[in-house]
Amino acid sequence: MTAQTRILELRAELDQHNYRYYVLDEPSVPDAEYDRLFRELQALEAEHPELVTPDSPTQRVGGAALSAFTQVRHEVPMLSLGNAFEENDLREFDRRVVEGLDLPTGDLFGAGVAVDYSCEPKLDGLAVSLLYRDGLLVQGATRGDGTTGEDISVNVRTIRNVPLKLQGKGWPAVLEVRGEVFMSKEGFERLNAAQAEIGGKTFANPRNAAAGSLRQLDSKITASRPLEFCCYGVGQVSEAIADTHIGTLEKLKGWGMPISRELRHAAGIKECLDYYRDIGERRNALPYEIDGVVFKVNSLASQRELGFRAREPRWAIAHKFPAMEELTEVLDVEFQVGRTGAVTPVARLKPVKVAGVTVANATLHNMDEVARLGVMIGDTVIIRRAGDVIPQVMQVVTERRPADARAVHIPTQCPVCGSQVERTQLVKRSKGKETVSEGAVYRCVGRLACRAQLKQAIIHYVSRRAMDIEGLGEKSVEQLVDEGLIASPADLYRLKFEDIVDLEGFAEVSSNKLLAAIADSKRPSLARFIYALGIPDVGEETAKVLARSLGSLQRVMVALPQVLTYLPDIGLEVAHEIHNFFEDEHNRSVIAQLLENGLQLQEEGELAAEFAASTTLAGLIAKLDIPSVGPTGAEKLVAKLQSLERIIAADGIDLRQALAAKQADAVREFFLVESNQALARSVEAQLREFGMHWESEKKVAQGLPLAGQTWVLTGSLERMSRDVAKDKLESLGAKVAGSVSAKTHCVVAGPGAGSKLAKATELGLRVLDEDAFVAFLSEQGIAV
Known part of the structure; x- marks a missing residue:
C-alpha cells in the first residue's frame, strides 16, 4: 500500500470518527485508538509533506500569527433577532406571525391555525459564518455588524467539531453555514484553571472566553482553547436544501455539521412556552451556557412570505431568560466569621434583580x-447568579470608579468577638521538610469563645447530613447560643423543657418535639458523627472512609498522620488536619461530654478486613519522607536490614551495602535525630495495635459486589432521594462520585439529567434509568 493510499484511508476514517463523536454523539472507538490513528497520519504527512491538504484532520493546530484580521462582507446579512422577555411578548410575536401569513385566528366557533415552530436553545457564544465550496471549508467569518465581519478562517479551522470537509454527498456547490462558537462550562473551568496556574488572564464567563479565544491573531492560541461549534442555520446557498428549518438542520447534520441536541418541533405557541419552561428548568444542568430560546417559523416558504424588518427577521424571535449577570454598586464590604473561624469578605450591594431574584449581597x-x-467600596461591578449558586462579583468596571472609592482592608480583630485575626499558614510537607507559606484565608483565633464560630459549629453539627436534628434551624441555634443555653454541641443533650418552652418561636408542642429529636440523634452512625464534628477538610466521603476503614472512634482519634495516609483518598495534609483536631484538648473534651451524655455510636467494629496486615516495612520507610529515599530505595534497605530497629541502628557501612552513598547518608542523618526514631517506632507500634502491621493476622475480606466501582447519580429520582440512592450504592461497596469520567462504571440518570448524562453518552458508559436501577438493586437484595 502506498503512503498516499494509506493517508487517504486514515483521513476518511478519522473524518468518520469525528462525525460520529461530534455530530451523532455515538463514538465508535476509544480515545486511545483515535489518537493512534491521528499520530499515524501525522507521521505519514511529515514524511510526505507534498501530500498534505487543507482538509486533513491534522490541519487544526494553527499557523503563523496574523498582524490583523481582514474584512469579510456577508452576501446575505447576518441579522440579529428580536427579543421576548415576557410570555406576552412571545404571544404578541405569534399574533404577528399569524396575521402576516393571513392565517385564521381563533374565535367563539373554533381554534385558529397553530403555526409550526422550531425550538432550540440560544447558546451564549459568538456568531460565525462558515463558507464551503464543493464541500471544502474555504472561509470563516465573525458576524461583525451583520454586513461586514472579520476573516477568522485560520482560527475556525482549529475547532475540532468544525468539519474541514463535508460528509456524505448531495451538498450544494456553495454552502454558507451559520452557527455559534461557544465554550462548555467544563472547558471554561479548565481554561481558567490553566490560565491561573501560569499567571495568565482569566475570563469572566464562557462567552467572553469563547470570543477572546476565537479572535486571537495567533491561531495556535485558538487551537489550544476548548472551543466548540453548533450550527443553527444557513446563509447563501447555491440551491435549496429542504422545505423547513428543521429539515435544513437535519440535512446539515448528515453532512457532518453539529446541531443542537435540544432541537425540537412545536405546534403552536403553547408548545413553544412548554419548551421554554422545560429547558429553563434544565438550564443549569446543561453542559453549556444558554441565555434563552430561539423560536423560528419552521416553514421556509412562510419565512420568505414574512420577510424582514430593518435589522431582524419577522419569522424568528429570541425568548430571553432573566439575566444571570447585572451591573450594580458595592455599597460596603463586611466580614463574616464561619465555622472554622475563616473571616470572609462579603460585598453589600445596591439591590439589583439577577436571574429573577433580588440580590443585595455577593461573596x-x-x-x-x-x-x-x-x-473597592464604591465600585460598579458585574455580579453573576446561576441557579442556587451564591451570587459572586465577577468583574470591576474600573472606568466607572468614583473619586471617593475606598480600599478594602481585612480587620485586625474579629468583628464578632474581638479576638485577633491571623492569616493562615500553609505547611507543605515533603521529604522530611516543611515549607511554610501564607494562605489565602484569615482566621479568628477565638475558636468556640467566638459566638459566630460556635453558632456555625452547632449549625453544622445538627444539619441534615450530620446529626439530623429536626427543629434546630439556624435561628433556633442562634437563639440558644445568645441565651447562653448552649456553649458546645454537648450542651444540646443537657437541654430541659423549662429551658426552651418560653423562648420565642417555642411552645409546649415544639419544645417536646425538639427534645425528642435531640434524643433520637443519640444513636448516629460512626461516619455521621465524624462528619458532624466539623473537622477541617473532612467531608462526608472522608468521614465514611475513616469510619469504614478504621472501624472505631478510638482508632480514628489516635491515628497518626502517617497511618491515616494508608487509607484511600486521604493525603498527608488532610491526615494532619484530622490528627491535629483530635489532639486538641478542647475537642477531646467535647467528644467525651457527648459520649457521657448518652451518645451511642452505631456501626463500630473491627478494622476493615482489607487493611489487616496490609502494610509493609518498606512502605513505612517510604512514608517517613527521608530525603533521597523513595519506594525503590526503601525496598532495597528492607531487603538488606529486615527490621526497623536494625535500620535505625545501622551505621554508614551497613547502609552503603544497600543504598548509594547519598541515600545511605540521608538515612543515617535522619535516624540520628531522636524525634525521627520516635516517630518511626510510634508508627510501627500503631500499625501493630490496629492490626495493619505486616506481621499481623491477615483477614479474608468479604468482597462487596460493587467494590472498586465508581457510580454517578444525576437528575431527579422519584422513588427515592439521591441521598438514599447513594447510601444503597455505598452499602454495595460502590464509590459515588459527583462527576463523570472515563473511570465511571455506571451512571444512574433520572428525569432532568443534563451534562453528566451527555458526557456519559459521549464516553459510551453504562447508563440506567430509575426503573433499571431499582431492578438492579432488587437483584442485589436491596429493598427499595
Missing part, C-alpha cells in the same frame, strides 16, 4: 480574590 471569597478583582 468575595477571600482577600486574595479582592486583590485579584481590584474591587
Whole structure:
C-alpha cells in the first residue's frame, strides 16, 4: 500500500470518527485508538509533506500569527433577532406571525391555525459564518455588524467539531453555514484553571472566553482553547436544501455539521412556552451556557412570505431568560466569621434583580480574590447568579470608579468577638521538610469563645447530613447560643423543657418535639458523627472512609498522620488536619461530654478486613519522607536490614551495602535525630495495635459486589432521594462520585439529567434509568 493510499484511508476514517463523536454523539472507538490513528497520519504527512491538504484532520493546530484580521462582507446579512422577555411578548410575536401569513385566528366557533415552530436553545457564544465550496471549508467569518465581519478562517479551522470537509454527498456547490462558537462550562473551568496556574488572564464567563479565544491573531492560541461549534442555520446557498428549518438542520447534520441536541418541533405557541419552561428548568444542568430560546417559523416558504424588518427577521424571535449577570454598586464590604473561624469578605450591594431574584449581597471569597478583582467600596461591578449558586462579583468596571472609592482592608480583630485575626499558614510537607507559606484565608483565633464560630459549629453539627436534628434551624441555634443555653454541641443533650418552652418561636408542642429529636440523634452512625464534628477538610466521603476503614472512634482519634495516609483518598495534609483536631484538648473534651451524655455510636467494629496486615516495612520507610529515599530505595534497605530497629541502628557501612552513598547518608542523618526514631517506632507500634502491621493476622475480606466501582447519580429520582440512592450504592461497596469520567462504571440518570448524562453518552458508559436501577438493586437484595 502506498503512503498516499494509506493517508487517504486514515483521513476518511478519522473524518468518520469525528462525525460520529461530534455530530451523532455515538463514538465508535476509544480515545486511545483515535489518537493512534491521528499520530499515524501525522507521521505519514511529515514524511510526505507534498501530500498534505487543507482538509486533513491534522490541519487544526494553527499557523503563523496574523498582524490583523481582514474584512469579510456577508452576501446575505447576518441579522440579529428580536427579543421576548415576557410570555406576552412571545404571544404578541405569534399574533404577528399569524396575521402576516393571513392565517385564521381563533374565535367563539373554533381554534385558529397553530403555526409550526422550531425550538432550540440560544447558546451564549459568538456568531460565525462558515463558507464551503464543493464541500471544502474555504472561509470563516465573525458576524461583525451583520454586513461586514472579520476573516477568522485560520482560527475556525482549529475547532475540532468544525468539519474541514463535508460528509456524505448531495451538498450544494456553495454552502454558507451559520452557527455559534461557544465554550462548555467544563472547558471554561479548565481554561481558567490553566490560565491561573501560569499567571495568565482569566475570563469572566464562557462567552467572553469563547470570543477572546476565537479572535486571537495567533491561531495556535485558538487551537489550544476548548472551543466548540453548533450550527443553527444557513446563509447563501447555491440551491435549496429542504422545505423547513428543521429539515435544513437535519440535512446539515448528515453532512457532518453539529446541531443542537435540544432541537425540537412545536405546534403552536403553547408548545413553544412548554419548551421554554422545560429547558429553563434544565438550564443549569446543561453542559453549556444558554441565555434563552430561539423560536423560528419552521416553514421556509412562510419565512420568505414574512420577510424582514430593518435589522431582524419577522419569522424568528429570541425568548430571553432573566439575566444571570447585572451591573450594580458595592455599597460596603463586611466580614463574616464561619465555622472554622475563616473571616470572609462579603460585598453589600445596591439591590439589583439577577436571574429573577433580588440580590443585595455577593461573596468575595477571600482577600486574595479582592486583590485579584481590584474591587473597592464604591465600585460598579458585574455580579453573576446561576441557579442556587451564591451570587459572586465577577468583574470591576474600573472606568466607572468614583473619586471617593475606598480600599478594602481585612480587620485586625474579629468583628464578632474581638479576638485577633491571623492569616493562615500553609505547611507543605515533603521529604522530611516543611515549607511554610501564607494562605489565602484569615482566621479568628477565638475558636468556640467566638459566638459566630460556635453558632456555625452547632449549625453544622445538627444539619441534615450530620446529626439530623429536626427543629434546630439556624435561628433556633442562634437563639440558644445568645441565651447562653448552649456553649458546645454537648450542651444540646443537657437541654430541659423549662429551658426552651418560653423562648420565642417555642411552645409546649415544639419544645417536646425538639427534645425528642435531640434524643433520637443519640444513636448516629460512626461516619455521621465524624462528619458532624466539623473537622477541617473532612467531608462526608472522608468521614465514611475513616469510619469504614478504621472501624472505631478510638482508632480514628489516635491515628497518626502517617497511618491515616494508608487509607484511600486521604493525603498527608488532610491526615494532619484530622490528627491535629483530635489532639486538641478542647475537642477531646467535647467528644467525651457527648459520649457521657448518652451518645451511642452505631456501626463500630473491627478494622476493615482489607487493611489487616496490609502494610509493609518498606512502605513505612517510604512514608517517613527521608530525603533521597523513595519506594525503590526503601525496598532495597528492607531487603538488606529486615527490621526497623536494625535500620535505625545501622551505621554508614551497613547502609552503603544497600543504598548509594547519598541515600545511605540521608538515612543515617535522619535516624540520628531522636524525634525521627520516635516517630518511626510510634508508627510501627500503631500499625501493630490496629492490626495493619505486616506481621499481623491477615483477614479474608468479604468482597462487596460493587467494590472498586465508581457510580454517578444525576437528575431527579422519584422513588427515592439521591441521598438514599447513594447510601444503597455505598452499602454495595460502590464509590459515588459527583462527576463523570472515563473511570465511571455506571451512571444512574433520572428525569432532568443534563451534562453528566451527555458526557456519559459521549464516553459510551453504562447508563440506567430509575426503573433499571431499582431492578438492579432488587437483584442485589436491596429493598427499595
